[in-house]
Amino acid sequence: MDNVLTRKLEHFAPLPAADRQLLDEIVLPVRDVPARTDLIREGQSSDNVRLIIQGLAYRYKNLANGRRQVVAYLLPGDFCDLHVHILKAMDHSIATVSACKVVDISRHRIAEMIGRPALARALWWATLVDEGTMREWLLNVGQRPALERIAHLFCEFYVKLRAAGMVTGTSFALPLIQEDIADTTGLSMVHVNRCLQQLREAGLLKVRHRLVEINDTDGLMHFCGFNPNYLHLDNLEPVA
Amino acid sequence: MDNVLTRKLEHFAPLPAADRQLLDEIVLPVRDVPARTDLIREGQSSDNVRLIIQGLAYRYKNLANGRRQVVAYLLPGDFCDLHVHILKAMDHSIATVSACKVVDISRHRIAEMIGRPALARALWWATLVDEGTMREWLLNVGQRPALERIAHLFCEFYVKLRAAGMVTGTSFALPLIQEDIADTTGLSMVHVNRCLQQLREAGLLKVRHRLVEINDTDGLMHFCGFNPNYLHLDNLEPVA
DNA sequence: TTCGACCATCAACCTATGTTAGTCCCCGAC
DNA sequence: GTCGGGGACTAACATAGGTTGATGGTCGAA
Numbered sequence: 001m002d003n004v005l006t007r008k009l010e011h012f013a014p015l016p017a018a019d020r021q022l023l024d025e026i027v028l029p030v031r032d033v034p035a036r037t038d039l040i041r042e043g044q045s046s047d048n049v050r051l052i053i054q055g056l057a058y059r060y061k062n063l064a065n066g067r068r069q070v071v072a073y074l075l076p077g078d079f080c081d082l083h084v085h086i087l088k089a090m091d092h093s094i095a096t097v098s099a100c101k102v103v104d105i106s107r108h109r110i111a112e113m114i115g116r117p118a119l120a121r122a123l124w125w126a127t128l129v130d131e132g133t134m135r136e137w138l139l140n141v142g143q144r145p146a147l148e149r150i151a152h153l154f155c156e157f158y159v160k161l162r163a164a165g166m167v168t169g170t171s172f173a174l175p176l177i178q179e180d181i182a183d184t185t186g187l188s189m190v191h192v193n194r195c196l197q198q199l200r201e202a203g204l205l206k207v208r209h210r211l212v213e214i215n216d217t218d219g220l221m222h223f224c225g226f227n228p229n230y231l232h233l234d235n236l237e238p239v240a
Numbered sequence: 241m242d243n244v245l246t247r248k249l250e251h252f253a254p255l256p257a258a259d260r261q262l263l264d265e266i267v268l269p270v271r272d273v274p275a276r277t278d279l280i281r282e283g284q285s286s287d288n289v290r291l292i293i294q295g296l297a298y299r300y301k302n303l304a305n306g307r308r309q310v311v312a313y314l315l316p317g318d319f320c321d322l323h324v325h326i327l328k329a330m331d332h333s334i335a336t337v338s339a340c341k342v343v344d345i346s347r348h349r350i351a352e353m354i355g356r357p358a359l360a361r362a363l364w365w366a367t368l369v370d371e372g373t374m375r376e377w378l379l380n381v382g383q384r385p386a387l388e389r390i391a392h393l394f395c396e397f398y399v400k401l402r403a404a405g406m407v408t409g410t411s412f413a414l415p416l417i418q419e420d421i422a423d424t425t426g427l428s429m430v431h432v433n434r435c436l437q438q439l440r441e442a443g444l445l446k447v448r449h450r451l452v453e454i455n456d457t458d459g460l461m462h463f464c465g466f467n468p469n470y471l472h473l474d475n476l477e478p479v480a
Numbered sequence: 481t482t483c484g485a486c487c488a489t490c491a492a493c494c495t496a497t498g499t500t501a502g503t504c505c506c507c508g509a510c
Numbered sequence: 511g512t513c514g515g516g517g518a519c520t521a522a523c524a525t526a527g528g529t530t531g532a533t534g535g536t537c538g539a540a
Contacts, residue, residue, distance in 0.1 A: 043469075059375070061375060061376070061378075061379045063379065063383055063384065063465060064465050067383040068383070069378055069379040069382040069383050071374075071375040071378045071379070072375075083364075083368045086361065086364055086365050086368055087365070087368055087372075087472050088472070088474060089469065091372045091375065091376070091469055091470040091472070092372075092375055121326065124323075124326055125326050125327070127367065127371075128323045128326055128327055130371070131367075131370070131371060131374065132327075132331045132332075134311075134371065134374040134375065134378065135299070135301060135311040135312075135331065135332055135374065136301070136331070137378055138301075138309055138311045138374065138377055138378060138381065139301045139303070139309040139311070141378065141381050141382045141426065142309040142381045142423075142425070142426030143303055143307040143308070143309045143426060144303065145496075145497095146496075146497070177516085177517065177518090178517075178518070178519095179517085183382075185382070186381065186382030186383060187497075187498090188497070188498050188499075189518095190497090190498075190499075190500095190519090190520090191496085191497055191498070193518070193519060193520090194497090194519095194520095196518095197519085209506095225303060225304050229283075229329065229331055230331040232327050232328070232331070234328060385526075385527095386526075386527070417486085417487065417488090418487075418488070418489095419487085427527075427528090428527070428528050428529075429487095429488095430489085430490090430527090430528075430529075430530095431526085431527055431528070433488065433489060433490085434489095434490095434527090436488095437489085449536090
């Protein structure tokens with residue numbers, strides 16, 4: 001199976017063949033977006049819904065003084081703005097990290113999806129997972145010390161990318177720079193750098209050249225109290 | 241109109257009379273829950289969906305070391321766990337702040353609501369508003385300094401309670417203690433205390449005896465860069 | 481009316497993290 | 511092959527906010 005949307009939605013429950021076929025039609029044609037490019041900006045509205053097919057993107061909000069908070073990452077199979085036709089304007093922006101492949105899906109197609117019970121439930125599940133993730137991030141940023149906060153972020157990437165089949169062995173590609181990690185965790189870039197070195201010295205994880213290698217999965221998860229329940233990936237094979 | 245659910249959902253769009261009638265049936269019978277009581281705990285699941293009719297409650301998550309993060313407040317008209325039958329277990333807990341009146345709604349009733357297009361859209365809108373709020377909180381906790389962070393929280397309460405008709409003039413009841421504010425903003429109780437005094441000295445806002453008085457609405461909102469767009473209350477009368 | 485609990489407040493001190501201002505390394509463009 | 515730029519990394523210093531522990535209101539219950 002190479003339809004990333006199907007793959008993602010079937011983490012909730014298997015889909016009828018007819019639904020899978022609809023998803024196969026929806027997933028084309030693909031458009032290329034360069035790295036570090038805004039897909040949609042706060043205040044904008046739009047008729048289409050965008051879906052990430054390949055690459056990494058993120059949602060973010062800015063403060064007037066220029067400070068930035070990343071509020072979510074978007075992986076292949078994630079929708080950018082499923083809600084544009086309910087809400088009048090975006091309350092945040094979305095940008096690519098790496099070069100991405102994106103499809104634009106018409107409003108009518110979305111309605112078609114939502115008309116199918118199995119798909120509607122799967123999309124609802126995806127929404128709930130996103131909410132659960134934001135709650136966990138709030139806990140992370142609000143209560144965990146810097147080292148654990150960063151470790152937790154890497155645990156989450158590990159589990160989500162693994163579910164998407166994007167982890168080979170014990171390492172995965174992650175096109176983030178340290179400043180992205182800083183803006184995700186509410187820390188300064190300098191402190192992120194210090195922490196990454198400490199995590200490396202502790203033998204928990206290595207980050208070099210946009211490649212993350214997790215030496216000690218259990219150790220890392222235990223260190224930051226990572227509990228994947230909030231991702232609701234009940235169909236997930238246990239961690240190796 | 242005294243149906244808090246109708247009132248809330250009609251912030252999105254007016255509802256057909258038949259839908260309003262369904263909501264009137266749903267909103268009974270009411271059950272009393274004392275203050276500072278868990279409504280549902282992380283890991284639990286449940287067949288019913290709870291709806292807050294009166295009082296204040298909050299969603300929260302705990303760390304193993306006992307630290308607590310409040311991730312959302314629930315006002316009259318808010319559902320506690322609309323998703324229990326999609327997800328297998330709660331990924332967070334919910335507790336009351338003040339004594340609350342709550343209704344338990346059966347799964348079948350929820351399905352009935354979702355079957356009505358106008359209600360389904362209104363519920364979807366409510367979900368999206370909750371998501372938008374969490375993104376704003378992430379920005380708040382991750383990027384704003386303590387004073388602005390607390391000011392922002394009070395701005396949000398002001399606007400939401402005002403939309404719910406729970407603000408009289410320039411002040412409103414808010415049963416939170418300083419420790420709640422601390423656990424909401426990711427600050428220590430002591431620092432919250434310091435900040436509240438500074439906000440008072442600055443003539444922006446006074447908090448005493450669970451009563452908040454906002455002296456200078458515009459000043460307060462400007463001070464913390466509050467922009468209510470994320471609440472998507474397009475039908476809201478402008479701030480007095 | 482008194483008592484006890486709970487909550488607000490205060491002071492002294494501490495430290496995790498931020499800031500500034502660099503250097504260095506690597507890679508891709510020409 | 512060299513140049514330029516982005517990103518990683520360092521060091522020295524600054525501070526916002528945390529911690530601890532004590533004091534003092536206020537209010538409801540008996």
